[in-house]
Amino acid sequence: MPRKSINKGKPRKQLPGKKSLSKKKSVSSASSSYRKKLKNLSEVEQRLNLALEVAQIGTWEWNIRTNDVTWSAGVHKLFGLSKEAFDGTFETYLNLIHPNDRKAVTERINYALSNNTTCSVIHRLVWLNGEVRWLECIGKTVLGRNKKPLKMTGTIQDITTRKNIEQEREDWKTRHELVAKSAGLVIYDYDISSGNIVWSGNSDFVLGYRSEELGNIQRWIKLIHADDREQALLELKTAQGALTPYDVNYRFRKKNGDYCYMHDRGFFVADQNGDPTRMLGMMMDVSKARQTEETLKENYRFRESIERTMPGILYVHDLSSRQTIYINKVEAPLSFTNGKDLYTDEDLNKLKGEIRSKIIHPDDIKKLYHWTKEVAGTVRESEYRVLMKDNQYRWFHSRDTPFRWDEQGNVTQIIGISQDITAQKEASEKLRNSERSYRELFDSVGEGICIQREDGLIIDVNRGASVLYGYNKEELIGRTPGFLSAEKKNDFDFIRHKLKEAARGEIQRFEFWGKKKNEEVFLVEVQLTKGTYFGEEIIIATHWDITERRKTEEALRESEQRFRALHAASFGGIGLHDHGVIIDCNQGLCNLTGFTYDELIGKNGIELIAPEWRDFVINNIKTSFEGAYDVEGIKKDGTRYILEVHGKNIPYEGKNIRVTEFRDVTERKRAQEQIIEQNTKLIAVAEDLKRKNDQLEEFTQIVSHNLRSPVGNIVTLLSFFENTTSEAERKEYLNLLKESSAMTLYMLNDLNEVLKVKQNKNIEKQELRFEAVLQQVFKMLNAKISNTGAQINFDFNNGPTLIYPNIYLESILLNLLDNALKYRHPERPPYIEFKTYKDRSDNTVLVVRDNGLGINLQRYGHQVFKLRKTFHKHPESRGVGLFMIKNQIETMGGEITIESKEGEGSTFLINFSKHQSDATQ
Template identity: 25%
Template sequence: MKTLATDFLLKESPNAIAIVDTKLNFINYSNQWQSDFTPNKTDIIGKPLFDGISEMPILFNYAIKVGLTGKENINAGQKFILPSGKVQWLKWKISPIRNDINILEGLVIYLEDITADKRELELLQKAETVARIGGWEVDLQKNSLYWTKTTKDIHEVPEDFVTDLAQGINFYKEGFDRDKIAKLVSAAIEKGKPWDTELIIITQKGNEVWVRAIGEPEMLDNKVIRIIGTFQDIDERKKIELAHEEITERLKIATQTAHIGIWEYHIQKNELVWDDKMYNVFGVAKDQFSGVFEAWESTLHPEDKERALAATSKAISGEKDFDEEFRIILQDGSVKHIKGISKTIKDINGTAIKMTGANWDVTELKRTQLKLERNEESFIKTFDNSIIGMAMVGFDGKFIKVNKSLANSLGYSANELTELTFQDLTHPEDLAKNVSLLQKVLDHELESYQIEKRYVHKNGSLVYVVLTTTMVKDLDGNPSYMISQVQDITSKKEAEHNFKETSERLNVATRVANIGIWEYHIANNTVQCNDNMYDIYGIPKGTADLLDEWLKHILPEDVEKVTTALQRTINNHAPLNIKFRGIKPNGKIIHLVVIGEAQSGNDGKIEKIIGSNLDITALRSTELQLERNIESFTETFENAAIGMALVSPQHDWLKVNKSLSDILGYSEEDLLQSKTLDITHPDDLDKSTKVHDKAYKGEKDTYQLEKRYFHKDGHLVHVLLGVTVVKDLDGNPIHSIAQILDITDRIESEKKLQSLVEVTKSQNDSLMNFAHIVSHNLRSHSTNMTMLTKFLSQEEDKKELKNINRMISDAAESLSETITHLNDVVQVKTGALENLQSTSVLNTIEHIKKSIGGLLEEHDAIIKIDIEKSHFVNAVPAYLESIFLNILTNALKYSSLDRTPVIEIKSKLKKETVLITFKDNGQGIDLKRHGNKIFGMYKTFHKHKDAKGIGLFITKNQIEAMSGSIKIESVIDEGTTIFIELKQS
């Protein structure tokens, strides 16, 4: 009965207890043991202890081994980190079991998992430390005060510090804070009233700390016996709150000054909150804004949307804060440039819950920057790609920057030229005139000048140029440097031309202005400001009388305007909004805008003015620089030695200079009322249009080509055209800058030279061939005559002598015929060009037709003539008759025996030539077999008794002597077509 009771008590014990034998096999255990340590085992009697327990610390295993030695082992509670990483708090007691004869029979194991209690206590202690929250207790019966460790840390006292209620109150800052806590403690003691307040204490180390003190009285028999509470360090938060309150008004003024809108986006709720300025920036009425993310997204410019949304995603994910410039489209279709920044706020789990940020309108500055960038880009491209030499030159004559064209003209590299001056390269006889004109520019007698002068090339030769020099001024209107355009006219002096383009120079820079925030306190006539104000004016920080120092840094001419506006704000509560100029200690003048707002006290009187200064020097400088650059371009444009024009995408002349009018013969008014295509040669229209369209589609920013214009008097003007496309702020082409160089003289010279070269080459080739033929034919006749003469001297038979004499006679006749042919060829090759004259193709054909009328009638031939009366060619009339006669007689000589001869003669214009075609239906020629020798001397292709092989050879030489060409197409037994091309008269 006793054993049953023991087993029952063990099973129902609220503690985890197990009994094991010396082999550590279960003898018995409590239900709590099974629940806590072997929940997955139903019956563990006789099973090993550690088979049932999934994981235990090594120290517990050691304790079991100690128990098996007969010793008791107790652990009052300890934290363990198990091999799996699990954290567990355990306490145990292991007692040995002995029998009546004191022999060890097993162990009683008491094991308790106290993890839950210990973890909660540990977390509370950590939370107290992290949150800087301490506890305290006042025992009114013992008049004692207890502080926890964190409370002592906040007061900066040692851990063994002991205090009482009176001393604790004395830690509060003397004055308001100490009086208030004393009153709260008294009310708690007397009336049982709790408190929750925020006050300042002075720590034992003398530091001021904001704390939150909470007190809760405990009562017994309607009497307070003790007060317990918490004590929290809120110094950082409180100082932030106070600083926030202090800068809120300043932030308000700053956002108004810079057009800054503040917003918050609650990510989980998809709730977007804007301040009033945001609605102004985005041009949206409050009742039209839905307050969701998509409402902001819908305003984004399509080209910027993907980038802005990607930046937003990165900000939400924590990868990178939002800091972007993007464009928005307002309801009226206009575009604004916006600068946006934000911070992402996350919860304790690291999940983004809110974004807070600001947007401000930077459209005006952006437009100015883009305009300057476009002008800068246009100038650099035009400068670098100009077809004429360009240079930036200092007033000492030193080359600052040169382009490739100038380097090529003078034979030096760009780096070599920047080590030289124009004086080093100018011909000594031209130097005095050049220096004199430059001095007049420096003395402001001239804005620019143009002269012809000579440079000395690197190889020692002279380079003749037209030099156009224009002064470039800085923002203050002072001379900065010179832009020189160097048009190489050496080729003109030597009957050749080699020019390059010229264009405008716009070189500006800009920077964003800082904002200075200030407060003017009227009563004591003092000013407080942020660091930016000191930086803007160059005022030393810590200046005693900041107002006086500020006024000293306003340009004297503007002081009255500023003080008057300031007094108007004080007197009339009027907003302060003026622009003025400041001056830095180094004498630099800055441009500023000031905006301010009066602040009234409780009595309605103005106590102070809060305002801001915005440095707009960069913007103002940018505008002035742009004006200067436009002025420089205009002067360069008007004074350029080559033709220059602005041309629209539709090919309209928008603006032209005098040089272009001189080149084309039209007045400026005539050109501005027409298009470039109106005076372009028809054969150049397609080329001009294609390259023009490619440039305006963005495929290229600049291009060059040679083309032809019609002069007003009708003659052709050959030009080298250089074009640079100019784009607007959105990158769309608006017009192009065209540079037009007249190269007519060069083209005509090249054509004439080329023609002479081709004729000479042809004649040389033909004469070389002729020399080989002469050598071969005369040698053959000579050998034949020598052999026959030898036979004659040795022969005695009269009959044979007569036969030899006949052969000698035939050989002599053949030699005479050969010499006649060779003489005809020589006559063709010499003097043809000097005898060219305008000759009618139709009249020549009709003349030949009459001369061979009998032959045509004999063959019953049909001639079809389709030739215009207006077709005239440059030819030697005798050659032309010989050519036509030879072709027509050959057509009859080699006509087909199976059909009536039909000869078709046609002509048509082909650019600057006349194409004459002779087509017959005769025997034809096997061109695969004879094509490469069709025009050879003494080459025959048919078995005809009269065939000599000289006709086509002479015909080809006659045509080529007149700068023409001949080609043959033929099919055996179908006929032959001959194509003759001669220059049109």
């Protein structure tokens, strides 16, 4: 048979009252000018995109109507994510945002859309590999003609490095404040000409005074103890006259009226004439140390030790001459116990003018800040490496602030403190390794551990807690433990009370009924202990599943109760035996076996069992088997009966014995046999009902789904018929309506026949020609084929016929063709191909190929043939067609598979007989 091709498309008619536009030269000229502008605009856009890509800034556009987000190529390069992993709807991007930031991002975007404003959002993004990055996203709302938001467009930039630097600076600031507080230091700047003193904010912590309450030099003098005032002033005058460091101890009155011993050390800064203008110094509360000093000699040694242990090198650097004009306490921080070729005071004093260029690492000199017109109070910090005399580099941290300015306001001198932080660097690395080891240890503990604040909020959990409750880590963090309780009244007051008691340092231990994520209820024992977590006081909650332990305890109590009531029990037989020899029993065992109590005591209990079952019972006793089992017993008169035996080992008078319960289950066994027989009959009835129900469900699906296409076809033809004035076209549409109506009636008749069949597999089969059935389908969909301009080819030469139910084959072809037309690609006319061939097993295979929208099988492949699953937005999508034809094909022993690529089309392969032997059994 030659290959056939049909094109059901018709050219669209010109609407009434519309005139075709003639081409004019002016139009061509305008078009040329417009194309030129577009070209220029495209070049500008390309340069802009290149500039943004170089700056590591990506662009994006969100279509609010379709909810699709389009990213520039720079975004994929910037984030290292493929187009498939990153592009998609707005929800695709929202799912990548850190859970703690999603709400804020959504609120900011909604506000910008409602108020037509620019939206700027900083948030975290979680990559597929778990890495967290900080992003700054800026967007602008674009309005449509109806003044409503049409889309939002903007830029996106990775600011992770900037955020890390900000966090690191904040950490350093906190550390410096803590060092100052822990050392009890008050730093001051004394202006000699005015008498004013600027005090550090730490004065409140050390002395109780705010900086403004300490005031000038006169206020300082009044606060010195009267007995020490004269000597302190004398030392100040002497040091000022000789420009030597000021170093004195005196008693100083604090705000609460108490006196404390202060160690006051400062140095003078002279002007160009050599006259002192300022004194910079530090006061330290040395009261406790002073109390321990008994002599002036001890006091001297104490002052000397304070000087040696004072952290950092204090220096003054002149920017104009590039000279370090003052440096003190050099030897202590730059000399080390195990070094021999390290810098001394004399070495560094010789290097004062060239200390930066000579011993600072070349790559770190650029890190030192340049100063211009910075105001007083500006503090700049830097880290750099210093070359020691043993040719080894060590890390230092400097904290500088402006000290002098020229007439133009430019900074001329800076004062700073430099500290050796090599040990801190090494400690930080050890801390990171320690934290990693802590996390591994934390997660390796079998018990569930929750780190909670005093208010109960969970801030961390280990792997054991996730396994215990069935929630992942993210689902537990940020919540209070009340939702883990299975109590009907979820009252958190009890746990809150326990948390407060634990916060006071009292270990709390309690039990409650917990609930897992899968709703399973179990008994939990919790211990609350006060602890610290990265410097923060927290509550450590350790959780144990004690359900089995409680069952064991309950069983033991029940066993003890049964033992105590053994002789009083009248139901069933209970006996205690030691290696088979009965040592005690109840009246129930006497009644069951026909023996008296005296006859049973000392008797070998194995003799109460039929001979053929005795080895089995002995093995259960030796292996301490605790489950129930049935054997045949023998009574005193020789009567045999079915006996249920349940034994368990228990401690008794210092040794382990076995308590065994005996029950006569003869009547129960007979009843079970009768129940099994009735169940077998009921199962047969249930299977028959299920089969009939499945037939009814399939018939309902065929009626609701397959009739939609021909009925829709009739509606479309009626629309064409009503909107045309041509008599010839009205006649043609009327003929098509008659054909479509006849096909609908024909399908209803077939459906009625299907309803009469008792089993789907017994539906009448007949020899069908693929082309004839396909032509019937064309008549059902002729309006949709014509309206879409579809080109449909078919080639059935290699398999023209098939033994198959007509209603099933027609349903398969109808649904596949209707889907191809429904999900056509908007940028090209539909092309659909039907083809058959024989496989190696001589089975007939049908191939249906289209060039439509296609399906992303990597994402939706497991849902293609499931009920109510749709993958494209279409008003007629119901998610029934592919599910229904798959059931029809598999019912008849066949198989359907799909090959598809998004944006290119789909190919369905139906092997009608692949599992036919199974289907016909």
